[in-house]
Amino acid sequence: MSGLSGVKTPGKWPVARTPLEIRYNGCNGGTMATTYTDLIAGVRKRTKEVTLDEVKRRLEAKEPYVLLDVREKDEFRAGYIPGAISLPRGFLEIQVEQKLPDKNVKIVAYCAGGTRSALAAATLAELGYTNVETANPGFVRWKDLGYPQEKPPELTDAQRDRYSRHILLPEVGEVGQSKLLQSKVLLIGAGGLGSPAALYLAAAGVGTLGLVDADVVDASNLQRQILHATSRVGAFKVDSAEKTLRDLNPDVKVIGYKERLLSDNVDRLFGDYDVIVDGTDNFPTRYLVNDASVFLGKPVVHGSIFRFDGQVTTFLPESAAKKFGVASGPCYRCLYPEPPPPHLAPSCQEAGVLGILPGIIGVVQATEAIKLLLGQGEPLIGRLLTYDSLKMKFRELRLRKDPGCPVCGKNPTITSYIDYEGFCAIG
Amino acid sequence: MATKVRIPASLRTLTGGKDEVTAAGDTVGALIEDLEKNHPGIKDRLVDEKGVRRFVNLYVGEEDVRFLDGLGTPLKAGDEISIVPAIAGG
Secondary structure (H helix, E strand, O other): OOHHHHOOOOOOOOOOOOOOOEEEOOOOOOOEEEOHHHHHHHHHHHOEEEOHHHHHHHHHOOOOOEEEEOOOHHHHHOOEOOOOEEOOHHHHHHHHHHHOOOOOOOEEEEOOOOHHHHHHHHHHHHOOOOOEEEEOOOHHHHHHOOOOOEOOOOOOHHHHHHOHHHHOOOOOHHHHHHHHHHOEEEEEOOOOOHHHHHHHHHHOOOOEEEEEOOOEOOHHHOOOOOOOOHHHOOOEHHHHHHHHHHHHOOOOEEEEEOOOOOOOOHHHHHOOOOEEEEOOOOHHHHHHHHHHHHHHOOOEEEEEEEEOEEEEEEEOOHHHHHHHOOOOOOOHHHHOOOOOOHHHOOOHHHHOEOOOHHHHHHHHHHHHHHHHHHOOOOOOEOEEEEEEOOOOEEEEEEOOOOOOOOOOOOOOOOOOOOOHHHHHHOO | OEEEEEOOHHHHHHOOOOOEEEEEOOEHHHHHHHHHHHOOOHHHHHEEOOEEOOOEEEEEOOEEHHHOOHHHOEOOOOOEEEEEEOOOEO
């Protein structure tokens, strides 16, 4: 008899036993008594070790490995091997299957010295992970050797709390949340589509939200434009929006532009924004947004609505492909080379719109923007998602880049802004 | 051969409010001629002398006919046509 079975009541430690003795159900069959030293020796025998030089080589060769940092969160925050995923050993069994669902993925676990990661590797093997190695020694030596390390972004405790549900997602995490906080999204229009998009982007912690809208809040807007309020009828939409968004999330810098997007201000307004969310209500502005997107290399998340129907897609020009690490796609002119003549294109003001419809489409737009900013998932590039709210059907149509497109084609004929009002008035 | 055609909200005044109609034709062009017989005025909204209008897209399944054979795109049994016009509301 030994180990924990002898530690039934406090103060009754068995004589001549070290408290580190535990009862260990080893892999060598049956129950046996062992000491920490025996335990770790057994674990080391069963786990495959890699040197830090080898870890560094794989890192530089960009080999597909998951680097799993099993140290505590505060140790991780002080610095980690670039690209490592943080999963403290105390949460290993509980969270690893969520974070690493593929049990055949190649994993190198590391800690400060090599002990906790060896124990973690043994646990992972018991959980069925087939390709686990442990780095020996660990991060302390890695740092001494002057090998590359990264520091996680500095989130405040309040931010860790506010964005905790994001941080739990491996696809976001503290790094992704910090990216969002440093990102800038420009919304064209603070109306039906801009309202839900801006609300969710602000809630998600996108650090800077620009809103371009020259209109004031009208009572007839409130059926769908949920950024605004009855008490603010008559106020500029961007001011009303700013009030709502600041109250929702003070982390977000809201910049209102009380102007219409035009050829002579589009370069300034697009400025250093990362993603443009197009929620405008007219064709001239949509073609202007498109051309500026191609000229300035900005992705545009496009949404449009009419009565009960919506369309949403992401336009990512060649000039923005590198920044976002995804393949470029067609532009708005590839999809619709020309606008309909005005008499065939009634606006929502003339034709009506279901108030909830922009909620669905605007939230899809916000989702696309967040995915682009995080570099996660598959954006709607080259795909048009159509939504029929009456039938409650989403459909997907393939969009192709038009080699003859006057803006993004092989031999573009439109290389500077044109007269968009004139272009859309032909009919 | 009857082919299902999805009608967008903006053209439903021409189909008596119906969001889906059927029409016959071996090609997209022939199908539009047949649509016009039952829903006069619809052809003018979809095509002009140069082909499919540039603010409307016609899809056979998921594919835009502009990237197939335009109005000459052949239709086979089971194909579905979607009419997707440019809309600008926001």
